Amino acid sequence: MRSRPPVVTWAVLALGALLVLAPIWFTFVFATHQRNSIFNVPPPLGFGDAAGLNFELLLAALPFWRNLAISLYVATLTTVLNLVLCSAAGYAFALLQFRGRDKLFTVVLGTMMVPSFLNMIPSFMVMQWLGWLDQPRALYVPAGCGALGVFLMRQAALQAVPRELLAAARMDGAGEWRTFWSVVLPLLRPALGTLALITFIASWNNFMAPLVVMRSVENYTLPLALRAMQSPNNTEWGALMLGSALALLPLLIVYLFSARKLVAGIAAGAVK
Structure with a gap:
């Protein structure tokens, strides 16, 4: 059976990584934009200058x-x-x-x-x-x-x-x-x-x-708490995205320190 060319393999892996990382990227990007600009078409792809304002709104809400x-x-x-x-x-x-x-x-x-x-x-x-x-x-x-x-x-x-x-x-x-x-x-x-x-x-x-x-x-x-910030009429989406981004940071830190243990644990369970 012929193996797939490396180019195809890397393309599939890159697409999978993009699908996984895109929501995380947009969470951090939207955390630096005001509510109005988040819903622009196309949406902003780079960081903005509203992180300070969003942080103030976040602390005022929660x-x-x-x-x-x-x-x-x-x-x-x-x-x-x-x-x-x-x-x-x-x-x-x-x-x-x-x-x-x-x-x-x-x-x-x-x-x-x-x-x-x-x-x-x-x-x-x-x-x-x-x-x-x-x-x-x-x-x-x-x-x-x-x-x-x-x-x-x-x-x-x-x-x-x-x-x-x-x-x-x-x-x-x-x-x-x-x-x-x-x-x-x-x-x-x-x-x-x-x-x-x-x-x-x-x-x-x-x-x-x-x-x-x-x-x-x-x-x-x-x-x-972040869910409590949402309302049908007046949700500060920039502040909500900033809170979500800050909530992601401990998970990323824990994963970076535990990734090798995770792989070793799974590998240990796969062989005897």
Whole structure:
């Protein structure tokens, strides 16, 4: 079978990259233009001089820095909780023997099949009963351990942790916690990096959960706060684009520092 010419391959890759990067580029470009010029035909392709004005409008419309801080707080705690709890659960499901292990793991995987919108009303009722409405803990505690993370860490533990190494650690007198912390976790670093990136991005972009449990603009996360800026008649699109551009920056930074871990984690899961 003849392989495709390199020119065709590069053309397809360039087109795909253009489709992915164009929305990001226009977000940063529109953040520097006023509302009227954004809707020109053709739209502006270069940066303008209205970034300062848009920034003033953004701060006048929202407590933006507080919303940003809450998003960082929730996303960071959600990520840390998932790294700790999912890695511990994955280790238990992969390398420990206990009654009903496989059936319990099947139940965990089954929760991935439940549509997320079905959890909205029960989640609201539980948060109301606990008195956590309009508090960040109502976001990061329920999301602190996910079935996808447990599955990812279990598969990584099965492939990356030799049983002989665990037996040697136990012969040396290490308990389960010591074995998990000193032997297992270092071998799971690529998978932990992958899980951290996936969890942080999912938490940062989460819209439905804050919409259900948050009540005051001061406690909104960024996606919900930026949505609150929109109105049918008078939306400051330049300020909204500036807020979106600023919201993109933490994701880009996290991705730049975690890209290699993501690729290594995926590669580790592809081979045994």
